[in-house]
Amino acid sequence: MSSTITLGAGCFWCLDAAMRSMKGIISSIPGYTGGASPHPSYEQVCSGTTGHVEVVQLTFDEEILNLSSILELYWWIHDPTQLNRQGNDIGTQYRSAIFYHSEEQKLSCESFRANLENNKVWANKIVTTIEPIAIFYPAEDYHHDYFSQNPQNQYCQYVVKPKIEKFKQVFSEKIQ
Numbered sequence: 693m694s695s696t697i698t699l700g701a702g703c704f705w706c707l708d709a710a711m712r713s714m715k716g717i718i719s720s721i722p723g724y725t726g727g728a729s730p731h732p733s734y735e736q737v738c739s740g741t742t743g744h745v746e747v748v749q750l751t752f753d754e755e756i757l758n759l760s761s762i763l764e765l766y767w768w769i770h771d772p773t774q775l776n777r778q779g780n781d782i783g784t785q786y787r788s789a790i791f792y793h794s795e796e797q798k799l800s801c802e803s804f805r806a807n808l809e810n811n812k813v814w815a816n817k818i819v820t821t822i823e824p825i826a827i828f829y830p831a832e833d834y835h836h837d838y839f840s841q842n843p844q845n846q847y848c849q850y851v852v853k854p855k856i857e858k859f860k861q862v863f864s865e866k867i868q
Contacts, residue, residue: 693754694718697762698725698791698825700745701770702778706852707748709839710769710859713867716757721749722831722838725791726823734832740783747791749828759797761866763804766790769859772808773816779851788820791828798822 701707704722711720724737727744737744752762770778772788792798801822809818834841839852860867 700747700789704746718751772820791825
């Protein structure tokens with residue numbers, strides 16, 4: 693059975709590249725959600741004025757990769773304690789946010805976050821929001837699988853590549 697969840701963890705290029713490599717991911721689509729403007733462009737979202745978040749909408753095979761595993765990967769790939777930013781990417785469009793697609797997902801995400809907080813995995817408070825999915829707008833085509841299509845891009849070289857290499861070492865048994 694397949695399920696869908698939508699995740700925001702800073703720039704969608706990193707999250708998309710990591711999740712595409714996982715066993716059980718059927719599709720990984722970068723896009724925008726959580727804002728008020730209909731059909732926003734990348735430039736509009738980057739301006740920080742639309743209220744949208746850069747996200748990746750994942751469809752996954754629950755028999756191969758369950759929601760708990762996705763949440764483990766998600767919270768590992770970014771810093772959920774940084775409010776409205778990830779590193780040098782600053783603005784509400786880069787906020788840490790989970791957009792759930794069912795009440796069951798909401799409860800699982802809240803429980804997972806509470807467990808991380810109770811175990812003080814990070815020194816600072818987790819700021820990841822857990823929100824119902826709003827309208828999802830797929831990003832422009834050139835953002836899809838951006839990292840493998842643009843490996844020489846400086847952002848990819850200095851931000852995405854090191855994060856993905858470390859991710860693949862830590863989660864090697866879950867990589868396709």
